Amino acid sequence: MADVLVLLLIVAFFGLCVAFVRGCDRIIGPDDAEELAAPPPDAATDREPVGVNS
Amino acid sequence: MTGAGWAQLIVLIVLIAVTAPLLGRYMANVYEGGPSRLDRVFGPVERLVYRFCRIDPEREQRWNIYALSVLAFSVVGFLLLYLMQRVQSGLPFNPTDMANVAPALSMNTAVSFMTNTNWQNYGGEATLSHLTQMTGLTVQQFVSAAAGMAVMAALIRGLSRAGQRTIGNFWVDLVRTTVRILVPIAFVFAIVLVATGVIQNTHGFTEVHTVAGSTQQIPGGPNASMESIKQIGTNGGDFFNVNSAHPLSNPTKFSDFLELYAILIIPFALAFTFGRMVKDKRQGYAVFSVMFVIWLVASLLTIFLEVGGNPKLDARGATQSVTASSPGGNAEGKEVRFGPSASGLWAASTTGTSNGSVNSMHDSYTPAGGMVPLLHMKLGEVSPGGVGVGLNGLLILAILSVFIAGLMVGRTPEYLGKKIQAAEVKLVAIYILVMPAIVLVLIAISTFVRSVSDVSILNPGAHGFTELIYAFTSAGNNNGSAFAGLTGNTAWMNTALAVAMLVGRFFLIIPTLALAGLLVRKRRVPPSAGTFPTHTPLFVVLVIGVVLIVAALTFLPVLALGPIVEQLKI
Numbered sequence: 093m094a095d096v097l098v099l100l101l102i103v104a105f106f107g108l109c110v111a112f113v114r115g116c117d118r119i120i121g122p123d124d125a126e127e128l129a130a131p132p133p134d135a136a137t138d139r140e141p142v143g144v145n146s
Numbered sequence: 147m148t149g150a151g152w153a154q155l156i157v158l159i160v161l162i163a164v165t166a167p168l169l170g171r172y173m174a175n176v177y178e179g180g181p182s183r184l185d186r187v188f189g190p191v192e193r194l195v196y197r198f199c200r201i202d203p204e205r206e207q208r209w210n211i212y213a214l215s216v217l218a219f220s221v222v223g224f225l226l227l228y229l230m231q232r233v234q235s236g237l238p239f240n241p242t243d244m245a246n247v248a249p250a251l252s253m254n255t256a257v258s259f260m261t262n263t264n265w266q267n268y269g270g271e272a273t274l275s276h277l278t279q280m281t282g283l284t285v286q287q288f289v290s291a292a293a294g295m296a297v298m299a300a301l302i303r304g305l306s307r308a309g310q311r312t313i314g315n316f317w318v319d320l321v322r323t324t325v326r327i328l329v330p331i332a333f334v335f336a337i338v339l340v341a342t343g344v345i346q347n348t349h350g351f352t353e354v355h356t357v358a359g360s361t362q363q364i365p366g367g368p369n370a371s372m373e374s375i376k377q378i379g380t381n382g383g384d385f386f387n388v389n390s391a392h393p394l395s396n397p398t399k400f401s402d403f404l405e406l407y408a409i410l411i412i413p414f415a416l417a418f419t420f421g422r423m424v425k426d427k428r429q430g431y432a433v434f435s436v437m438f439v440i441w442l443v444a445s446l447l448t449i450f451l452e453v454g455g456n457p458k459l460d461a462r463g464a465t466q467s468v469t470a471s472s473p474g475g476n477a478e479g480k481e482v483r484f485g486p487s488a489s490g491l492w493a494a495s496t497t498g499t500s501n502g503s504v505n506s507m508h509d510s511y512t513p514a515g516g517m518v519p520l521l522h523m524k525l526g527e528v529s530p531g532g533v534g535v536g537l538n539g540l541l542i543l544a545i546l547s548v549f550i551a552g553l554m555v556g557r558t559p560e561y562l563g564k565k566i567q568a569a570e571v572k573l574v575a576i577y578i579l580v581m582p583a584i585v586l587v588l589i590a591i592s593t594f595v596r597s598v599s600d601v602s603i604l605n606p607g608a609h610g611f612t613e614l615i616y617a618f619t620s621a622g623n624n625n626g627s628a629f630a631g632l633t634g635n636t637a638w639m640n641t642a643l644a645v646a647m648l649v650g651r652f653f654l655i656i657p658t659l660a661l662a663g664l665l666v667r668k669r670r671v672p673p674s675a676g677t678f679p680t681h682t683p684l685f686v687v688l689v690i691g692v693v694l695i696v697a698a699l700t701f702l703p704v705l706a707l708g709p710i711v712e713q714l715k716i
Contacts, residue, residue, distance in 0.1 A: 094249035098228065101253070105645075106221055109652050113213050116576075116660035120569050123208075123311045123667055 147453050148468055151487025154403060155445070158491075161407060162414050169411060170418025170430070176326045177299040177319070177423060188326050195321050206312035209663025212300055213656050215316035216293055220260050220652070223286055227256040230282045231274070239277035241350030241366075247273060254640040259286035261651035262294055262532065264376070264383030264502055264626035265643060267634040271365045271386050276348055279385055284372045288332070291379030292323035294534035297655050298416065299323075299423075301538055304662030305562050306424045308670045313662045327412075328379060335408055336374035342404065343397035346370035369395060377408035380532040382502030382626040390492070390505040391481055402488055402505060409501045413437070413530035416537045424562055428681035433540055435686045440529035440693065441498045444522045449490035451515035452476045458716060479510025479630075490515070497522040500532025502626030509613065509630035513716065516629070517709035520616050523623045524701045525693050526581065532624065538658050540689075542577050544680065545570065545661075547692045551678050560677055563670035570664060573657045580657075582700040584649040585622035588642050589614055589704065595638050602633045608715070612708035621646035 175182055182188075196203055207215065231247040234240060247255070251268055258265040264287070268274060274283070296319035303313045340346050349366025356362050369385040373395055376383060386392040396402055417437060421430015453475040455466035468474035473485025480489045489506035496503055497519040508516050522529065528540040545561050549571055552559030559566040592598045592614055603610040609631075616629035621643040628634070634643065679685060 095232065098249055098253045101641075102221070102224060105648050105652075106217055109217050109656065110214070112653065112656050113210050113217075113660075116573065116657055117210050119572050120660055120664040 147449055147487055148473075148485075151449065151453075151485070151491075154488060155449075155491060158403070158407060158410075159442075162410060166411060166415040166434075167418045169415035170420075171422060173327060173412075173415060173419040174422035176322050177302070177314075177419070179322075182326075184326065191325050192321055195325070196318075199317065201315075201317045201321070203315065203318045206315050208311055209300070209304075209313050209659045209666075212313055212316045212663075213659045216297065216655060216659075217652065219289075219293065219316070219320070223289060224256045224260045227259060227282045227286060228252050230278050231255060234275045234278045237275065237277050239280065239348065240275035241348065242271070242275070243350075244273060244275040244278075250637055250640040251635055254634075254644045255283075257644040257647050258626065259283050259381075259383060260290055261624050261647045262287075262290035262379070262381060262500060262535070263621060263624040263647045263651070264381045265621055265628070265634075265647065266383055266387070266389075266626070267640060267643070269387045270384060271367060276367055279372060280368045283383060284368075284375060287372070287375045287379050287381040287383065288324055288328050289320065291375070291381060291533045292320050292328055294532060294538075294655075295323045295327070295416075296320050296534070297658060298534035298537050301541060301658055301662045302420055302423045304665035305541070305564065307666050308563075308668065310666050311663075313659070313666050328375065331412075332371075332375040332378050335378060335404075336370045338404060339370040339373055339401065342401040343394075344370040344373055344401065345394045365394070373405070374408070376503060377405050377501065378412060380409060380413065380499045380501040380536075382496065382500075384503060390503045391507070396505055399483055399488065402484055402492070405503075406488075406492055406495055409495050409499055409503070410441075410530060412533045413499050413536050416534065417530070420537060420541070426562075426681070429562065432681045432686055432689075433537070433544070434530075435683075436540060436544075436689045436693070437528065437530035437536075439686070439690060440522075440525065441494065444498060444518055444529065445491050445494040448494045448511075448515055448518045449487050451512055451518065452480075452486035452490045454512075455486075456512055456716070476510070476512055476515065479507030481505065493519045494522060496627055497625060498525075498527065498529040498531070500527050500535060500624045500626070502620065504627050507630045508616070508627065513609075513612075513709045513713035516612065516616075517705060517713070519627070520612070520619060520629075520709065521697065521701070521705065523619050523625050523627075525697045527623050527625060528693060535624070535654070538654075539577075542574055542658065542661070543693055543696070544685075544689055546574050546578065546696075547685070547689045548678055548680060549574070550692060551688060555676075555678075557676045557678075560671060560673075561680060563673065564665050564668045565671060570661060573661045573664070576657045577654055577661075578696060580653045581622050581650055584646055584653075585618045586700075586704060588622075588646055589618050592618070592638070592642060597636045597638050601636055602639055604631050604633065608708055608712040612712065615704055615708050617643065618646055622650040624650050 231252040235246045254267050299319050300313040347366045351363040354362050372385050390396040417434035418430045421427040455476045475486035492505045526539045548559040548561045549566050613629045613632040
């Protein structure tokens with residue numbers, strides 16, 4: 093009986109986690125096609141440091 | 147503080163300063179998938195795992211699929227470990243005839259190791275069989291650490307990539323972390339530990355006759371292999387119940403130093419990994435500086451408070467100074483071979499990471515001395531933090547810092563060229579609030595539970611309350627160190643601590659991955675005159691200030707009811 097309770101607790105928690113994933117996905121919204129299309133040269137591959145006054 | 151204490155601290159710092167950048171560079175190459183001389187060794191192993199598990203290493207995942215993969219992997223890990231404990235008496239490698247573990251304790255232990263917490267309500271060698279410790283707990287120590295590092299790699303990719311929708315492949319990150327980082331380092335370190343006297347065998351208890359004429363049971367077991375990944379992966383769960391205070395886990399001052407180094411090296415090195423992956427090493431130096439400053443201050447505070455000893459003992463004429471037979475200071479709960487300096491340094495390091503192993507009993511520290519490790523966990527374990535998850539926390543606090551700085555000057559904040567807007571701040575706010583909420587709510591509820599007051603808390607007043615605060619802070623931050631003096635193996639504590647560990651792990655990982663998924667698709671804006679530089683000493687001070695203010699505002703009231711009032715009563 094206790095084993096079943098443990099299993100239910102874990103299933104319930106991970107179910108909650110899946111709902112949380114969906115909730116976070118709502119916060120960030122769908123992938124914007126315009127944002128993703130034809131990205132400019134990725135500055136991550138540049139040698140120029142980013143986030144810096146230069 | 148003795149000369150030996152200063153020497154240990156300085157040598158440790160020098161060793162980390164020399165080796166962390168090298169390891170950081172290696173780990174960056176692992177996560178970027180670059181060519182390596184070691185491909186000939188590790189490549190075939192990885193390909194075998196991919197083929198066996200049907201993983202396509204070329205296929206990357208969106209953040210939500212990455213998160214669901216983390217969850218699925220963790221569920222399977224929990225079920226296997228739970229089942230193994232429940233039937234261990236019928237399994238091989240049980241020379242000490244350990245019985246099956248009760249359901250509530252099995253659940254607590256399985257959650258504890260699956261979440262990289264390693265909180266031990268069970269009695270170590272007195273509860274679990276060799277098989278459960280070797281293949282149940284130790285395997286989780288590898289893969290739970292690897293899962294945390296995989297999530298970190300995903301967050302860094304979110305920051306370093308632009309205009310994309312994927313943040314990597316969880317299964318690939320998990321396999322590469324395990325095969326290329328954790329297993330090789332842990333293997334070498336285990337052999338070094340054996341050389342220092344840590345045991346590694348499959349014996350049960352061996353009866354010996356002491357010089358005094360009595361008999362004693364000397365435990366055996368596969369300890370060095372567990373001890374190694376316990377420290378390397380900032381896990382903290384030991385083969386023995388008294389953890390690294392046990393002479394067969396941590397026999398000498400030299401083994402103590404090596405284990406301390408093993409706790410800190412990967413978390414500090416990951417700062418350099420970050421700098422390399424975002425192609426700006428100065429960002430890595432800034433992150434390293436934040437980690438280092440907080441860790442050093444916490445270490446020195448703990449050491450000096452313990453070396454200073456208990457003023458009440460001075461008043462009664464007891465000596466607390468260093469002598470030929472005593473390391474001096476507050477000696478209660480500490481191993482004579484380590485003394486207050488090495489114990490204090492370990493206490494600060496194990497709570498600044500999510501390690502949680504102990505070489506002394508924190509319950510016996512002076513109230514102020516014990517409050518420092520407690521507060522160190524409450525800062526969110528970012529100094530230097532657990533493997534992967536610590537850097538995640540610090541990067542999220544860095545994003546919060548640029549947001550606050552942006553508010554002060556009235557500009558849209560940016561971090562590494564990514565604009566920080568409403569959605570990012572919502573996810574950061576969730577991340578910041580989850581841990582304090584679950585910790586404080588469960589502490590509050592526990593004060594009303596009869597079994598807590600009647601059974602669990604063994605000390606009255608403020609000290610007993612501190613034990614409760616420490617337990618839930620440790621669980622909620624996935625640390626796993628215990629203040630001691632608290633009976634955790636009750637139905638309520640097993641369940642409540644498991645809930646704290648689960649929420650503290652997965653309710654932080656999910657918003658972290660969501661943040662990665664949000665940032666990865668953003669284009670990078672070029673730096674302008676209004677861009678706040680995030681590699682300067684000013685930014686380091688700002689982040690430290692944010693870390694301290696967030697923790698102070700959240701936890702000062704509860705600390706005032708525990709260790710602060712206890713210190714004032716001395």
